[in-house]
Amino acid sequence: MNSAEANLALRRAFSLFPTGVVAMCGHDGSEPVGMAVNSFSTVSLEPPLVSVCIARQSSTWPKLNALPRIGLSILGADQGPLSRQLSSRNGDRFRDVTLQAGEETARFIPGATLWLDCTIADRLSGGDHEIILFEIKSTTLFPDIAPLVFHQSQYLGLSRAS
Numbered sequence: 001m002n003s004a005e006a007n008l009a010l011r012r013a014f015s016l017f018p019t020g021v022v023a024m025c026g027h028d029g030s031e032p033v034g035m036a037v038n039s040f041s042t043v044s045l046e047p048p049l050v051s052v053c054i055a056r057q058s059s060t061w062p063k064l065n066a067l068p069r070i071g072l073s074i075l076g077a078d079q080g081p082l083s084r085q086l087s088s089r090n091g092d093r094f095r096d097v098t099l100q101a102g103e104e105t106a107r108f109i110p111g112a113t114l115w116l117d118c119t120i121a122d123r124l125s126g127g128d129h130e131i132i133l134f135e136i137k138s139t140t141l142f143p144d145i146a147p148l149v150f151h152q153s154q155y156l157g158l159s160r161a162s
Helices: 003-014 061-066 082-089
Strands: 022-027 032-037 041-044 051-054 070-072 114-126 129-141 150-151 152-158
Touching: 003 114, 022 061, 032 051, 032 061, 032 082, 051 114
Parallel strands: none
Antiparallel strands: 022 032, 022 070, 041 051, 051 129, 070 114, 114 129, 150 152
Protein backbone atom coordinates (compact mmCIF):
# COMPACT_ATOMS: atom_id res chain seq x y z
CA MET A 1 0.00 0.00 0.00
CA ASN A 2 1.46 3.37 -0.98
CA SER A 3 1.38 6.47 1.23
CA ALA A 4 -1.72 7.98 -0.43
CA GLU A 5 -3.64 4.70 -0.05
CA ALA A 6 -2.54 4.41 3.59
CA ASN A 7 -3.69 7.98 4.31
CA LEU A 8 -7.07 7.31 2.67
CA ALA A 9 -7.48 4.11 4.69
CA LEU A 10 -6.59 5.92 7.91
CA ARG A 11 -8.99 8.79 7.07
CA ARG A 12 -11.77 6.21 6.57
CA ALA A 13 -10.86 4.52 9.88
CA PHE A 14 -10.93 7.87 11.74
CA SER A 15 -14.35 8.62 10.20
CA LEU A 16 -15.83 5.75 12.22
CA PHE A 17 -15.45 7.83 15.39
CA PRO A 18 -18.42 10.23 15.67
CA THR A 19 -17.53 13.79 16.65
CA GLY A 20 -19.29 17.03 17.40
CA VAL A 21 -18.83 20.00 15.09
CA VAL A 22 -17.46 23.28 16.41
CA ALA A 23 -17.43 26.73 14.80
CA MET A 24 -14.38 28.73 15.92
CA CYS A 25 -15.13 32.41 15.32
CA GLY A 26 -13.72 35.82 16.06
CA HIS A 27 -13.56 39.32 14.67
CA ASP A 28 -10.25 40.83 13.57
CA GLY A 29 -11.43 44.44 13.72
CA SER A 30 -12.55 44.59 10.11
CA GLU A 31 -14.38 41.31 9.43
CA PRO A 32 -15.44 38.04 11.00
CA VAL A 33 -12.95 35.17 10.87
CA GLY A 34 -13.84 31.57 11.45
CA MET A 35 -13.81 27.92 10.54
CA ALA A 36 -15.55 24.66 11.38
CA VAL A 37 -13.63 21.84 13.09
CA ASN A 38 -14.57 18.37 14.31
CA SER A 39 -11.44 17.61 16.30
CA PHE A 40 -12.74 19.17 19.52
CA SER A 41 -12.19 17.51 22.88
CA THR A 42 -12.72 18.36 26.53
CA VAL A 43 -9.45 18.28 28.47
CA SER A 44 -9.65 19.57 32.05
CA LEU A 45 -12.04 21.00 34.64
CA GLU A 46 -9.29 22.71 36.66
CA PRO A 47 -8.20 24.77 34.89
CA PRO A 48 -11.11 24.63 32.41
CA LEU A 49 -9.52 23.49 29.13
CA VAL A 50 -10.65 22.14 25.76
CA SER A 51 -8.59 21.29 22.70
CA VAL A 52 -8.92 21.59 18.95
CA CYS A 53 -6.58 20.24 16.27
CA ILE A 54 -5.86 22.51 13.30
CA ALA A 55 -4.22 21.42 10.03
CA ARG A 56 -0.89 23.19 9.61
CA GLN A 57 -1.85 24.28 6.08
CA SER A 58 -4.93 26.19 7.32
CA SER A 59 -5.03 29.75 6.02
CA THR A 60 -7.71 30.73 8.56
CA TRP A 61 -5.96 29.62 11.74
CA PRO A 62 -3.21 32.30 11.62
CA LYS A 63 -5.95 34.97 11.63
CA LEU A 64 -7.77 33.38 14.59
CA ASN A 65 -4.47 32.71 16.38
CA ALA A 66 -3.79 36.47 16.47
CA LEU A 67 -7.01 37.24 18.38
CA PRO A 68 -7.15 37.66 22.18
CA ARG A 69 -10.53 35.82 22.44
CA ILE A 70 -12.11 33.14 20.25
CA GLY A 71 -15.68 31.90 20.44
CA LEU A 72 -16.29 28.17 20.13
CA SER A 73 -19.87 27.29 19.21
CA ILE A 74 -20.87 23.62 19.41
CA LEU A 75 -23.19 23.51 16.41
CA GLY A 76 -26.81 22.37 16.60
CA ALA A 77 -28.27 19.40 14.72
CA ASP A 78 -29.79 21.61 11.99
CA GLN A 79 -26.54 23.46 11.26
CA GLY A 80 -24.90 20.99 8.85
CA PRO A 81 -25.16 23.41 5.90
CA LEU A 82 -23.58 26.14 8.04
CA SER A 83 -20.71 23.80 8.93
CA ARG A 84 -20.08 23.16 5.23
CA GLN A 85 -20.17 26.91 4.57
CA LEU A 86 -17.68 27.60 7.38
CA SER A 87 -15.42 24.85 5.99
CA SER A 88 -15.47 26.21 2.45
CA ARG A 89 -12.21 27.36 0.89
CA ASN A 90 -14.10 29.69 -1.48
CA GLY A 91 -16.78 32.30 -1.01
CA ASP A 92 -18.04 34.21 2.00
CA ARG A 93 -18.07 31.87 4.99
CA PHE A 94 -20.34 34.27 6.88
CA ARG A 95 -22.93 34.89 4.14
CA ASP A 96 -26.36 35.17 5.80
CA VAL A 97 -24.85 34.39 9.24
CA THR A 98 -25.64 36.66 12.17
CA LEU A 99 -22.93 36.41 14.79
CA GLN A 100 -23.36 37.16 18.48
CA ALA A 101 -20.54 39.23 19.97
CA GLY A 102 -18.78 37.91 23.03
CA GLU A 103 -15.96 39.40 25.08
CA GLU A 104 -13.39 41.31 23.05
CA THR A 105 -12.98 39.51 19.70
CA ALA A 106 -15.00 36.32 20.39
CA ARG A 107 -18.01 35.65 18.16
CA PHE A 108 -20.70 32.99 18.48
CA ILE A 109 -23.20 31.21 16.24
CA PRO A 110 -26.86 31.47 17.33
CA GLY A 111 -28.63 28.10 17.25
CA ALA A 112 -25.63 26.26 18.71
CA THR A 113 -25.98 24.00 21.75
CA LEU A 114 -23.04 25.54 23.66
CA TRP A 115 -20.87 28.66 23.49
CA LEU A 116 -17.38 28.70 25.00
CA ASP A 117 -15.58 32.04 25.26
CA CYS A 118 -11.88 31.14 25.19
CA THR A 119 -8.30 32.31 25.18
CA ILE A 120 -5.38 30.27 23.85
CA ALA A 121 -3.59 28.54 26.74
CA ASP A 122 -1.00 26.52 24.82
CA ARG A 123 0.00 25.15 21.43
CA LEU A 124 1.44 21.66 20.91
CA SER A 125 2.84 19.86 17.90
CA GLY A 126 0.67 17.06 16.56
CA GLY A 127 2.21 15.80 13.32
CA ASP A 128 0.53 17.54 10.39
CA HIS A 129 -1.72 19.38 12.86
CA GLU A 130 -1.25 21.84 15.67
CA ILE A 131 -3.05 21.02 18.93
CA ILE A 132 -4.51 24.15 20.49
CA LEU A 133 -5.44 24.18 24.17
CA PHE A 134 -8.08 26.76 24.96
CA GLU A 135 -8.84 28.07 28.45
CA ILE A 136 -12.57 28.60 28.89
CA LYS A 137 -13.39 32.03 30.28
CA SER A 138 -17.20 31.66 30.19
CA THR A 139 -19.90 29.29 28.99
CA THR A 140 -23.42 29.76 27.69
CA LEU A 141 -25.52 26.60 27.51
CA PHE A 142 -28.51 25.86 25.29
CA PRO A 143 -29.44 22.36 26.57
CA ASP A 144 -32.65 22.11 24.53
CA ILE A 145 -30.70 22.24 21.25
CA ALA A 146 -29.45 18.85 20.03
CA PRO A 147 -25.84 18.78 18.77
CA LEU A 148 -24.66 18.19 15.22
CA VAL A 149 -22.62 14.99 14.84
CA PHE A 150 -20.13 14.15 12.08
CA HIS A 151 -19.75 10.43 11.34
CA GLN A 152 -18.44 8.66 8.22
CA SER A 153 -18.27 12.01 6.38
CA GLN A 154 -21.95 12.73 7.05
CA TYR A 155 -23.78 15.08 9.38
CA LEU A 156 -26.18 13.33 11.74
CA GLY A 157 -28.33 14.08 14.75
CA LEU A 158 -28.47 12.02 17.92
CA SER A 159 -31.11 9.58 19.09
CA ARG A 160 -31.34 7.79 22.39
CA ALA A 161 -29.92 4.26 22.50
CA SER A 162 -32.32 1.59 23.71
